[in-house]
Amino acid sequence: MWDGSTFLHYLHSGYLLTGAAISLALSIGAMAIGIVLGTIAALMRMSQRRWLRQPAGFYVWLFRGTPVLVQLIIIYTGLPQIGISLGVVASALVGLGVNEGAYLAEIIRAGVASVPKGQFEAARAIGMTWAKTMRVIILPQAARIILPPLGNSFNGLMKTSSLASVISLEELLRRTELLVQVKFKVLELFCVAAVYYLVLTTLWGFVQQWLEARASRSLSATPGDARARPARIALDNAALSHDAS
Amino acid sequence: MPRCPMTHPDPAMAPKASQPVVIEARNVRKSFGHTEVLKGIDLKVHRGEVVVIIGPSGGGKSTFLRTLNHLDAPSAGEIWINGAPFGFALRNGRAEAVSDAALSMQRRQIGMVFQQFNLFGHMTALDNIRCGPVQVLRRRADLALADARRLLALVGLADRESAYPAQLSGGQQQRVAIARALAMEPAAMLFDEPTSALDPEMVGEVLNVMLDLAAKGMTMVIVTHEIQFARKAADRILFMEDGMIVEEGHPARMVDSPKHERTRRFLRLVGEAA
Numbered sequence A: 001m002w003d004g005s006t007f008l009h010y011l012h013s014g015y016l017l018t019g020a021a022i023s024l025a026l027s028i029g030a031m032a033i034g035i036v037l038g039t040i041a042a043l044m045r046m047s048q049r050r051w052l053r054q055p056a057g058f059y060v061w062l063f064r065g066t067p068v069l070v071q072l073i074i075i076y077t078g079l080p081q082i083g084i085s086l087g088v089v090a091s092a093l094v095g096l097g098v099n100e101g102a103y104l105a106e107i108i109r110a111g112v113a114s115v116p117k118g119q120f121e122a123a124r125a126i127g128m129t130w131a132k133t134m135r136v137i138i139l140p141q142a143a144r145i146i147l148p149p150l151g152n153s154f155n156g157l158m159k160t161s162s163l164a165s166v167i168s169l170e171e172l173l174r175r176t177e178l179l180v181q182v183k184f185k186v187l188e189l190f191c192v193a194a195v196y197y198l199v200l201t202t203l204w205g206f207v208q209q210w211l212e213a214r215a216s217r218s219l220s221a222t223p224g225d226a227r228a229r230p231a232r233i234a235l236d237n238a239a240l241s242h243d244a245s
Numbered sequence B: 001m002p003r004c005p006m007t008h009p010d011p012a013m014a015p016k017a018s019q020p021v022v023i024e025a026r027n028v029r030k031s032f033g034h035t036e037v038l039k040g041i042d043l044k045v046h047r048g049e050v051v052v053i054i055g056p057s058g059g060g061k062s063t064f065l066r067t068l069n070h071l072d073a074p075s076a077g078e079i080w081i082n083g084a085p086f087g088f089a090l091r092n093g094r095a096e097a098v099s100d101a102a103l104s105m106q107r108r109q110i111g112m113v114f115q116q117f118n119l120f121g122h123m124t125a126l127d128n129i130r131c132g133p134v135q136v137l138r139r140r141a142d143l144a145l146a147d148a149r150r151l152l153a154l155v156g157l158a159d160r161e162s163a164y165p166a167q168l169s170g171g172q173q174q175r176v177a178i179a180r181a182l183a184m185e186p187a188a189m190l191f192d193e194p195t196s197a198l199d200p201e202m203v204g205e206v207l208n209v210m211l212d213l214a215a216k217g218m219t220m221v222i223v224t225h226e227i228q229f230a231r232k233a234a235d236r237i238l239f240m241e242d243g244m245i246v247e248e249g250h251p252a253r254m255v256d257s258p259k260h261e262r263t264r265r266f267l268r269l270v271g272e273a274a
């Protein structure tokens, strides 16, 4: 029997809503870690120097080649055995973030490779260092290529974050399970969880569309069309102002 | 005997030759794998001098130009800029490579204009030009802006400052690229076939900007197939083939009465033989 009123009741329960918020926060945190690690790994893998290339290659190989669930369990329950205790939240963030970074490294590398070599040379020719060339010229242009797969990856991450329930992090799925144990409304409660995930990924879909439209404006403008003057994306005044790097 | 008009005597005696040397290449060699593309090139470019390099495809002209600002590091030999070692430092009489930061600092002195323009695609014309001064020279924003506008006007594009590269014609893009290089106030400019990617009707507007620069005393090394432009703008023409400078001389003499059979054959091929 489907209990419609239970379903509707928990659709706006503070307990599960908080769980969804924790899932979202966990995803954002892991994504931030993933973007940092992924960018570093991508740049290392494109280096001329083998001692930079190889560790990055090993990282990508290791974390793409093993299940993230296994990685989470090793980090949370395995590492304390050798004296590294991270706690639930840190374990989940590190596990999901490091795993995400390995996937993003490939995405970012492809994006950087899509920027014509002439952009790099022109930047070098006006005296930019390698790092400045990457930051000011290459990565902003690679962003257009990187953004769609990056957005899809974040969609995936919001769902994958449910794996953190196995290390007892009280995110959406874990809270749903706890509730099921006392209310015994299995179908209704898991359907509520599913709806929450759906809302999260759907909202993200809108954000993603908006971001992609913004990023593609400058380069898709047609020649001579003065009215299609796009907003400056990467080189706003902040980027132009003196920075300390 | 080839007829030699010699309005100018030997280039070594031209007035610009008494100016200080800006760019010096000493026995520059470059190999890619086992193929030697540059086979020991010597060149001195004096202040205000315009040197044009011509020669058949694959002869190493681009490679040589790129070694001059270390976009390609020479496999052997040295580059000196304004009497200082470029891309290397002398320690106990031995040449050692310098750091990326130091090399980048030195590169500011040499502007480069590419065949494919290579304007930064995510920046407006104005931002392309002031990007270097602001990011690299750390010039004050208002000064960089004023300077960028002045340079845009100089290349005749004052009204297109907020256009993105994709909104500009090839000729306009190349003029912005020249302004971008000029914004760094380089001691010399390198041009690698700046008009080869342009539709014929746009070649003139770019060459005119370059003639203008030459008249203002800019030191330039230009790779081009525009022989008539070379004849007009150059103080010296070098003919390069198979990684070597086969012949060099005063433009009129080089174009009208080349000494070497290979130079003659090349000029005949590009339709400029006397």
Ligand SMILES: Nc1ncnc2c1ncn2[C@@H]1O[C@H](COP(=O)(O)OP(=O)(O)OP(=O)(O)O)[C@@H](O)[C@H]1O
Pocket (backbone or CB within 6 Å): B032, B037, B055, B056, B057, B058, B059, B060, B061, B062, B063, B064
């Ligand atoms: N990065 C590279 N790796 C391997 N070979 C290269 C590289 N760059 C240039 N070469 C080779 O060096 C030779 C000289 O090339 P270069 O581009 O300097 O000639 P060029 O005189 O500029 O010709 P073009 O008139 O066609 O531009 C060519 O045989 C080319 O294939």
Ligand SMILES: [Mg+2]
Pocket (backbone or CB within 6 Å): B061, B062, B063, B192, B193
């Ligand atoms: Mg070339």
